[in-house]
Amino acid sequence: MSPRIYTSAYPSAPILNTSIFTRVFAPHGPELVGAFPRSMKAFIDSESGTFITRGQLHLLALSFAYGLREHPTTQPYARRGDTALILAANSLAWPVILHGCVAAGLRCTFANRGFSFRELAYQYLDKCIDTVRSMFSEIGLSREEGDRRTIILDRDLRWAGGSGASRNLAAHGLRTFQDMLSRGTMDREEQFEGSTAHETVFLCYSSGTTGKPKGVETTHQNMTTALDVVASGFAPLRPGEDKVLGCLPFYHIVGGYLLARFCAHEVDPSAGAVQLLHLPLTLGSPVVIQSRFEPFQSCANIEKYKIVFAYIVPPILVTLARHAAVDTFDLSSLRYLRVSAAPAGSDLIKHVKNRLARRGGNCTIYQGYGQTETSTGVFNLPVDEAERKMGSVGTLSANLEVRIVLDEEGKHDAETGQRGELWVRGKTVMKGYLNNPRATSESITADGWYKTGDIVVRDPEGFYCIVDRIKELIKYKGSQVAPAELEGVLLTHPDIADAAVIGVESIEQATELPRAYIVHAYPERVRTDAQKMAFARIIQKWMETKVSRIKFLRGGVSIVDTLPKSAAGKILRRELRDLAKLQLARGEIFELAPVTARL
Numbered sequence: 001m002s003p004r005i006y007t008s009a010y011p012s013a014p015i016l017n018t019s020i021f022t023r024v025f026a027p028h029g030p031e032l033v034g035a036f037p038r039s040m041k042a043f044i045d046s047e048s049g050t051f052i053t054r055g056q057l058h059l060l061a062l063s064f065a066y067g068l069r070e071h072p073t074t075q076p077y078a079r080r081g082d083t084a085l086i087l088a089a090n091s092l093a094w095p096v097i098l099h100g101c102v103a104a105g106l107r108c109t110f111a112n113r114g115f116s117f118r119e120l121a122y123q124y125l126d127k128c129i130d131t132v133r134s135m136f137s138e139i140g141l142s143r144e145e146g147d148r149r150t151i152i153l154d155r156d157l158r159w160a161g162g163s164g165a166s167r168n169l170a171a172h173g174l175r176t177f178q179d180m181l182s183r184g185t186m187d188r189e190e191q192f193e194g195s196t197a198h199e200t201v202f203l204c205y206s207s208g209t210t211g212k213p214k215g216v217e218t219t220h221q222n223m224t225t226a227l228d229v230v231a232s233g234f235a236p237l238r239p240g241e242d243k244v245l246g247c248l249p250f251y252h253i254v255g256g257y258l259l260a261r262f263c264a265h266e267v268d269p270s271a272g273a274v275q276l277l278h279l280p281l282t283l284g285s286p287v288v289i290q291s292r293f294e295p296f297q298s299c300a301n302i303e304k305y306k307i308v309f310a311y312i313v314p315p316i317l318v319t320l321a322r323h324a325a326v327d328t329f330d331l332s333s334l335r336y337l338r339v340s341a342a343p344a345g346s347d348l349i350k351h352v353k354n355r356l357a358r359r360g361g362n363c364t365i366y367q368g369y370g371q372t373e374t375s376t377g378v379f380n381l382p383v384d385e386a387e388r389k390m391g392s393v394g395t396l397s398a399n400l401e402v403r404i405v406l407d408e409e410g411k412h413d414a415e416t417g418q419r420g421e422l423w424v425r426g427k428t429v430m431k432g433y434l435n436n437p438r439a440t441s442e443s444i445t446a447d448g449w450y451k452t453g454d455i456v457v458r459d460p461e462g463f464y465c466i467v468d469r470i471k472e473l474i475k476y477k478g479s480q481v482a483p484a485e486l487e488g489v490l491l492t493h494p495d496i497a498d499a500a501v502i503g504v505e506s507i508e509q510a511t512e513l514p515r516a517y518i519v520h521a522y523p524e525r526v527r528t529d530a531q532k533m534a535f536a537r538i539i540q541k542w543m544e545t546k547v548s549r550i551k552f553l554r555g556g557v558s559i560v561d562t563l564p565k566s567a568a569g570k571i572l573r574r575e576l577r578d579l580a581k582l583q584l585a586r587g588e589i590f591e592l593a594p595v596t597a598r599l
Helices: 020-025 054-070 093-105 117-125 135-138 143-148 177-181 194-198 220-231 279-283 295-305 314-320 346-358 435-441 483-490 531-545 573-585
Strands: 042-045 049-055 083-086 107-110 200-206 212-218 242-245 254-256 286-289 309-311 336-339 364-370 377-380 401-405 418-425 449-460 463-468 474-476 479-481 496-506 511-520 557-558
Touching: 020 054, 020 093, 020 220, 020 279, 042 054, 049 054, 049 483, 054 093, 054 177, 093 107, 093 177, 117 286, 135 143, 143 463, 194 220, 200 220, 212 220, 220 377, 242 295, 295 309, 295 573, 309 314, 314 336, 314 346, 314 496, 346 364, 401 449, 435 449, 463 483, 479 483, 483 496, 483 511, 483 531, 496 573, 511 573, 531 557
Parallel strands: 042 286, 083 107, 107 200, 242 286, 242 309, 309 336, 336 364, 511 557
Antiparallel strands: 042 049, 200 212, 364 377, 401 418, 418 449, 449 463, 474 479, 474 511, 496 511
């Protein structure tokens, strides 16, 4: 039987064999950078209002590239194909550094500022450059050698016409970002034409649920295709007028599209490197940069800069549903919120939409889905369908093909409405995992299908819903229970601020039992063990009125202060599983379970 292959309804975008830098910045005329005027604002520092235009960004990136290539200290480490690790908070310098590194012909990798030096040491040893002396020491490099490989980024904005800032004493003697801008300018970027467009440009690390992260090799062609793919279903923004809020971490590649991960994989991981640092440039949309999301600061910036569009993750959506900042500032300019990283339930979306409407806003909230391995969004919910298809991640993006398979070998495909694993094929799919041919061959078939590990359902109209991760499904007595579904139900309870569900093994019942970890919306009400126990019982009984019997929380409910999550908002279930093992060892885990219940 032939495989059932679904294709996109969007027109196919051209496949370009060129550098992603050339794709974004190539002038269409003497006063243009890309398709828009050189004088148009590109990025704005939210705190100071300092900005750089498209023309300034282009010139600054080429100057930074020249500094990397020609400075006698960095020159040995900045040859074509070498790798630069960017470890910094969101700032106005970020786009200059990223695009400058690409113009110099370097590969870029990004790291979470919260990484320990040992975590960074692992990533560096997989061919990256880092900025932390402790990390260099960990891998055996002298301080002198480490310092030669380090460029410091500080808050000094004089290079962009802003104000100065004092330098950290610990950075004394190290080269600075400003130093690299003052040596000259490349005539043009390093070229990646023809077959060289298949060279790696970004190394983004896919965390996974077990083992060490794997380096995802994203090529220039992956990126140039991804920009056109995602633009096909993007929210309609007016060039030069409608501003985008950049508060999600830039260190995600797609910490560039919607930054995020569903369970083990980033869902729309492009909010940082792709959709905040590349896509707005191609659309002519200025990005207002924040170092991180903070409720009052973010809402104040939406009011101050008349923000129209923002990429967010579900924890931010929960905050918008409850935080006082929403009632403090004028958010009426906000027209689009794009959510990714994990499922956002329809009830939560409706609540936020209605809350913003009461403040005079008319905001469309919609979801999308993608992975680091796919370079950008695989699915995107059209904004004009956001209300009718709420809860869906949308339709298939341009240039992509998908299958929904029932078996590991891909011999059988799911029917419409039937669950199966999502397989994706197209020019945005990664080159492979760095130095890991086994993982690559296990993830990409000989005929180019990438196995996402996510369970999806396709409806008769061609809209898709992400159900869960294969490895996260809870096996309860022959049935499969999706944690994401139970989490969505739990988040509708007015006293629950956050929730996560895992499966815990019951030797007595010879099966896995769903167990919930929840954060109380009013923690002062559950300060004692007795109060936590009482609330846990209430939630367990309440869930039995909301879901079928196989989905009861037979593994119990545990009240926690916070849930372990990545910066993208992904629940770190492996940490909860470790906690569950500890609780099991202490005899705490099954005393709430209705062990007499049967199917």
